[in-house]
Amino acid sequence: MAYQALYRVWRPQRFFDVVGQEHVTTTLQNALLQEKISHAYLFSGPRGTGKTSAAKILAKAVNCERAPxxxxCNECASCRGITDGSISDVIEIDAASNNxxxxxxxxxxxxxxxxxAVKYKVYIVDEVHMLSIGAFNALLKTxxxxxxxxMFILATTEPHKIPLTIISRTQRFDFKRITSQAIVGRMKLIVDETGVDCDDTALHVIARAAEGGMRDALSLLDQAISFSQDRVTVEDAxxxxxxxxxxxxxxLGKAIHEKDAASGLEALDxxxxxxxxxARFIEDMIYFYRDMLLYKAAPGLEESMERVMLDEEFQQLASVTxxxxxxxxxxxxxxxxQEMRWTNHPRVFLEVAIVKLCQLEQQQGAVPEVEPLLRRIEQLEEKLARFGENPPASAAQGEGAAQKKPQRTNRKGFQAPAGKINEVLKQATKQDLQEVKGRWGEMLGMLVGRQMRSQAALLNEAEPVASSSSALVIKFKYEIHCQMAMENERFIQAIGAILGELTGKQLQVVGVPEEQWLKIRESFINSQQNDGSGEDGESEEDPLIAEAKKLFGEELIQIQD
Structure with a gap:
C-alpha cells in the first residue's frame, strides 16, 4: 500500500520523540551513557503511550555502532536495519497469539x-500478560x-496479570497517559510537516477524545483529515x-441551571x-461539570481540564452555578x-435524567426553610443556658416556686392554646368538619399554586379534627411541624383565606400536636359529661360504649371517633 497511517509514519525513532514519558526516557538515556543496561525490562501502561516504540528505540541504542x-543515530547500518526490520536479531513477539x-x-x-549482525539479541514481547502460566514458568529461568x-523487553497494558516472579526479575517502567497539551503539541508538529491546514480547536477536540493515547490521537487525526475538505474544522473533529x-x-447547562426542561429536552432531541x-454524550456532560467544578475551585489549573476550553460562555455559566x-x-x-448500561432504550433514561436535573430547584427550595428553625433552636439553647446559670427560684417564693419548677422543666417547645381549642369544640359540628375535610385536598393544591410548596409540605402529616362556623382545629403528627406552621403568620392567613374562598366562611386556624390534642379532647369530653351538657348530644353516652364498659371494664376501653 502506498499510503501509511500517520501513527506508523510518525512512530518515534528517538527517545526525544516519545512524548510525555520523560521519567522513562531520561532514566534509559542515563543507563545507556553509563553502560548500565539491564538484561530485562518491563514496560507497562495504557495503550498508545509509547511502550513498543521505546522498546525498539532502546534496541537500536544498545546496538548502535556509535554506542554508548x-x-x-538512525544512520548506521544497525539502526537502519532494526528500523526496517531486516535485522533478525531484534525479534518482536506478539504474546497474544504466541502464548x-x-x-x-x-x-x-x-x-x-x-x-x-549486531551486538545484542533483543526480544520484544508485546502484551506479555497474555502468556499462560506454563509459558511464564518456562520463561522464568531464562x-x-x-x-x-x-536482552528481554516485556510490554503490557495489564501488569497486574503478570506473576510477581516475572516482575521481580525485570526493571519496571510505568508509562502514564499523555496530557492533552503534549498530544496537541505533537499533532501540531505533524500537521505543520505534512502541510495540512487544521484548526487549533479541532486538535484540542481530538486530543481530549484520545484519552491520553498518542496512537489514538493520530488515528483520529488521520480520519479527520480524510473527512475534511480543504481544512480540518472543529465540526469535522x-x-x-x-x-x-x-x-x-x-x-444544555444553561437549561439545567434555569430549570427549563422544555429547552433541555429540545436540545437533547x-x-x-x-x-x-x-453514552458518549452523558460522559461528555459529566466531564463538562467536572471541569466546571475544577475551574471554580482552582481557576489556574487549565491543564487539568478534560473536556472544556475556557471561553466566555463557559466562564459565565460557571460563575452563576x-x-x-x-x-x-x-x-x-x-x-x-449506570442505568443506561443495562437497557435497550438509553434515550429514555437520558431524557428522564435531564427532566430530573431541571427540577432540582424543588428539592433545594426546602433547604432555606430549615434556617429559621435552626435559629429558633439556638435561641432556645441560649435561654436554657441562662436559666441554668441564674435559676429564678428563691427561698422567699416558698412552695409556689417549687411547684412551678417541674412545670417549666416538663414544658414542651410548643404549647397549644387549650382555651381556644375548647371554645372551638363547644361550637363544633360534624357538618362543618365534613365540609372542611371535603375541601382539604383542594386547599393543599391551591397552596402549591401560590408558591407555598415547602410550607404546604408541613400539612402532609396533618388533618382537620374539629371545626365550627368561625374556627378550625388542625392536628399535626409532629410537634415541630405544628410549631413551624403556627409561627408563620403568612401561612396561617393563607390557609384561612383559601378555606374562606372554598367554604364561604372566615375560619380562624388553630394548630395542636397530636399528643396534646388527645389530652385536650379527653379533658373536654370529661368536663362536658360532668356538667351534663354538650353539643350534639355529647353528654349522652352511646349504648354500645356503655355495654362495652360493662363487658370489659372502663379502664380497658379507649374511645376513638
Whole structure:
C-alpha cells in the first residue's frame, strides 16, 4: 500500500520523540551513557503511550555502532536495519497469539545462539500478560539469567496479570497517559510537516477524545483529515470523534441551571437526531461539570481540564452555578449512566435524567426553610443556658416556686392554646368538619399554586379534627411541624383565606400536636359529661360504649371517633 497511517509514519525513532514519558526516557538515556543496561525490562501502561516504540528505540541504542549513546543515530547500518526490520536479531513477539509453552521453549532454546549482525539479541514481547502460566514458568529461568548477549523487553497494558516472579526479575517502567497539551503539541508538529491546514480547536477536540493515547490521537487525526475538505474544522473533529461541541454542552447547562426542561429536552432531541451516541454524550456532560467544578475551585489549573476550553460562555455559566448544583448534576448523570448500561432504550433514561436535573430547584427550595428553625433552636439553647446559670427560684417564693419548677422543666417547645381549642369544640359540628375535610385536598393544591410548596409540605402529616362556623382545629403528627406552621403568620392567613374562598366562611386556624390534642379532647369530653351538657348530644353516652364498659371494664376501653 502506498499510503501509511500517520501513527506508523510518525512512530518515534528517538527517545526525544516519545512524548510525555520523560521519567522513562531520561532514566534509559542515563543507563545507556553509563553502560548500565539491564538484561530485562518491563514496560507497562495504557495503550498508545509509547511502550513498543521505546522498546525498539532502546534496541537500536544498545546496538548502535556509535554506542554508548543516549540516542540512536538512525544512520548506521544497525539502526537502519532494526528500523526496517531486516535485522533478525531484534525479534518482536506478539504474546497474544504466541502464548503457549512450546513458543516460549523455542525462544529458550534459541537464546543461547549469538546474534548474527549486531551486538545484542533483543526480544520484544508485546502484551506479555497474555502468556499462560506454563509459558511464564518456562520463561522464568531464562529471564533471570540469560546469556550476556540477550536482552528481554516485556510490554503490557495489564501488569497486574503478570506473576510477581516475572516482575521481580525485570526493571519496571510505568508509562502514564499523555496530557492533552503534549498530544496537541505533537499533532501540531505533524500537521505543520505534512502541510495540512487544521484548526487549533479541532486538535484540542481530538486530543481530549484520545484519552491520553498518542496512537489514538493520530488515528483520529488521520480520519479527520480524510473527512475534511480543504481544512480540518472543529465540526469535522466533533463528527469523527463522536463528541459533543462545547457550545451545545453550555447550552444544555444553561437549561439545567434555569430549570427549563422544555429547552433541555429540545436540545437533547436535536443532539440525538444528529446521530450522537447517548453514552458518549452523558460522559461528555459529566466531564463538562467536572471541569466546571475544577475551574471554580482552582481557576489556574487549565491543564487539568478534560473536556472544556475556557471561553466566555463557559466562564459565565460557571460563575452563576453553585457547587451544590454541580454535585447534584454529576450525581444524577452518574446514576443515569449506570442505568443506561443495562437497557435497550438509553434515550429514555437520558431524557428522564435531564427532566430530573431541571427540577432540582424543588428539592433545594426546602433547604432555606430549615434556617429559621435552626435559629429558633439556638435561641432556645441560649435561654436554657441562662436559666441554668441564674435559676429564678428563691427561698422567699416558698412552695409556689417549687411547684412551678417541674412545670417549666416538663414544658414542651410548643404549647397549644387549650382555651381556644375548647371554645372551638363547644361550637363544633360534624357538618362543618365534613365540609372542611371535603375541601382539604383542594386547599393543599391551591397552596402549591401560590408558591407555598415547602410550607404546604408541613400539612402532609396533618388533618382537620374539629371545626365550627368561625374556627378550625388542625392536628399535626409532629410537634415541630405544628410549631413551624403556627409561627408563620403568612401561612396561617393563607390557609384561612383559601378555606374562606372554598367554604364561604372566615375560619380562624388553630394548630395542636397530636399528643396534646388527645389530652385536650379527653379533658373536654370529661368536663362536658360532668356538667351534663354538650353539643350534639355529647353528654349522652352511646349504648354500645356503655355495654362495652360493662363487658370489659372502663379502664380497658379507649374511645376513638
Amino acid at each position: 549513546v543516549s540516542e540512536p 503457549g509453552v512450546e513458543e516460549i521453549r523455542d525462544i529458550r532454546d534459541k537464546v543461547k545462539y549469538a546474534p548474527s 529471564l533471570e539469567e540469560p546469556p550476556r548477549h540477550v 466533533l463528527t469523527v470523534t463522536g463528541s459533543v461541541s462545547q457550545s451545545f454542552l453550555t447550552q 436535536e443532539l440525538l437526531q444528529a446521530g450522537k451516541d447517548p 453553585g457547587n451544590g448544583e454541580i454535585y447534584e448534576v454529576i450525581d444524577g448523570l452518574n446514576k443515569a449512566q
